[in-house]
Amino acid sequence: MPPKSYKVIDTWFKKKDKNGHPYSEWCKKLNDEEIQCIVCNKKIACISKGWQAVTQHENSSVHKEEAAVKLSKTQLLVSPRNIGVSCGIQSAVSLQEPKKSTVLDA
Numbered sequence: 001m002p003p004k005s006y007k008v009i010d011t012w013f014k015k016k017d018k019n020g021h022p023y024s025e026w027c028k029k030l031n032d033e034e035i036q037c038i039v040c041n042k043k044i045a046c047i048s049k050g051w052q053a054v055t056q057h058e059n060s061s062v063h064k065e066e067a068a069v070k071l072s073k074t075q076l077l078v079s080p081r082n083i084g085v086s087c088g089i090q091s092a093v094s095l096q097e098p099k100k101s102t103v104l105d106a
């Protein structure tokens with residue numbers, strides 16, 4: 001019997017990882033056997049382990065470090081944030097004093 005082999009299935013990417021990020025946010029299908037991790041720029045071969053290969057990669061320290069940096073930024077962009085009022089334009093007050101003409105009266 002040939003060893004069991006898996007194919008990459010599109011619905012995998014609709015799942016969400018532990019951090020609530022959809023997998024589609026950080027990995028994409030390359031072909032029927034491989035997934036590309038966008039965060040680490042690495043290929044994940046799924047033919048022998050299927051989805052487990054992705055979760056294993058997700059739990060690797062390399063991926064966690066990359067994801068902590070890159071995905072948090074993404075999330076900031078995605079989640080609605082209160083925009084502070086601080087963007088109001090402050091007119092630059094010129095503190096230049098008018099030139100005092102020192103008139104020496106003789």
Ligand SMILES: [Zn+2]
Pocket residue numbers: 037038039040041042057058062063066
């Ligand atoms: Zn990764």
